[in-house]
Amino acid sequence: MKEIRPINWTGSRLELLDQTRLPHEQVTVNISDYRVAAAAITDMRVRGAPAIGVTAAYAMVLAAAELQSRERAGSQIAAARPTAVNLGWAVRRMLRVAEAEPDPGSILPKLEAEARRIQAEDEEINRRIGEHGRVLMPQDGEGVLTHCNTGALATSAFGTALGVIRAGWEKGGRFRVYNTETRPWLQGARLTSWEFQQLGIPATLIADSAAGMMMLNGDISCVITGADRIAANGDTANKIGTYALSVLAHENGIPFYIAAPTSTVDLSVTDGSGIKIEERPQHEVTAYGGMPVAPSGTVAYNPAFDVTPNRYITAIVTEAAVCRPPFDDSLRRAVDAA
Numbered sequence: 585m586k587e588i589r590p591i592n593w594t595g596s597r598l599e600l601l602d603q604t605r606l607p608h609e610q611v612t613v614n615i616s617d618y619r620v621a622a623a624a625i626t627d628m629r630v631r632g633a634p635a636i637g638v639t640a641a642y643a644m645v646l647a648a649a650e651l652q653s654r655e656r657a658g659s660q661i662a663a664a665r666p667t668a669v670n671l672g673w674a675v676r677r678m679l680r681v682a683e684a685e686p687d688p689g690s691i692l693p694k695l696e697a698e699a700r701r702i703q704a705e706d707e708e709i710n711r712r713i714g715e716h717g718r719v720l721m722p723q724d725g726e727g728v729l730t731h732c733n734t735g736a737l738a739t740s741a742f743g744t745a746l747g748v749i750r751a752g753w754e755k756g757g758r759f760r761v762y763n764t765e766t767r768p769w770l771q772g773a774r775l776t777s778w779e780f781q782q783l784g785i786p787a788t789l790i791a792d793s794a795a796g797m798m799m800l801n802g803d804i805s806c807v808i809t810g811a812d813r814i815a816a817n818g819d820t821a822n823k824i825g826t827y828a829l830s831v832l833a834h835e836n837g838i839p840f841y842i843a844a845p846t847s848t849v850d851l852s853v854t855d856g857s858g859i860k861i862e863e864r865p866q867h868e869v870t871a872y873g874g875m876p877v878a879p880s881g882t883v884a885y886n887p888a889f890d891v892t893p894n895r896y897i898t899a900i901v902t903e904a905a906v907c908r909p910p911f912d913d914s915l916r917r918a919v920d921a922a
């Protein structure tokens with residue numbers, strides 16, 4: 585099976601698999617301007633916390649090649665989307681490499697090497713998350729539910745929460761996989777269902793609103809999602825709808841897992857109240873594919889994320905360890921160990 589890798593650096597250009605065109609078309613966009621790379625993040629041609637971090641790193645290389653002010657370019661790139669910590673994390677990491685290089689002529693190759701390192705590290709980290717998390721997958725015949733898209737398309741390769749499901753399956757687990765459609769942007773229906781088909785893992789797509797009934801009926805034995813920013817106390821920002829799933833899981837006595845690299849943990853944020861939630865355009869709710877689904881003039885509110893309080897999270901699977909409450913301690917230990 586050919587690994588899905590949505591981000592490719594050619595040495596001078598960034599090639600992105602345009603996720604607004606999946607699953608019906610596989611279109612690659614070629615980018616040689618950091619501003620276009622930032623716009624691709626905002627427009628979600630590339631999306632997913634780790635994937636936008638890797639894209640930001642290469643956008644910083646493009647800015648350096650243009651001899652643009654790295655600080656100004658970095659600010660513009662980091663502002664492309666506000667919630668995922670990986671964007672700012674990647675920009676800051678690239679700026680540190682440039683600042684540490686005394687020879688101006690060596691900065692560009694050093695930045696390119698660092699971006700490639702970030703991309704390679706991400707895939708390795710995801711495989712380690714999968715190895716740590718696969719033991720949490722349900723028994724054969726029982727169900728695991730995942731939300732949004734946390735697979736290779738959301739990362740450099742392999743994925744986080746979807747990677748845990750993949751790791752469990754590839755080790756012989758034969759549990760039932762369910763994924764939500766994830767309105768309004770449909771990352772689940774358009775991207776996760778496509779990825780599971782590429783992986784040869786049978787998965788059943790459900791409407792977001794069907795998750796509660798399925799938990800009540802015993803069809804779901806655990807829930808696993810990704811994350812965009814994890815506060816020091818374990819409160820987690822993730823795709824809108826995650827909080828509702830966590831409350832339903834808690835109510836039904838079902839474990840609720842988060843899978844994320846330690847780079848998604850933001851120890852500078854004490855709790856979830858400090859996480860900025862991106863609000864996206866109304867048309868993503870009132871229309872789909874350019875076709876209105878609501879009457880003209882309908883006003884919509886479109887928060888792209890919500891915050892799941894740590895009390896509803898059973899464990900946070902990272903590449904360093906499976907972190908359990910109290911998260912203030914276990915997350916810090918994982919970050920230090922990573």
Ligand SMILES: CSC[C@H]1O[C@H](OP(=O)(O)O)[C@H](O)[C@@H]1O
Nearest residue numbers: 631632633734738810811822823
């Ligand atoms: C592996 S992190 C994926 C994370 O990103 C998604 O958000 P978006 O599609 O808006 O970038 C969602 O929150 C996923 O859990």
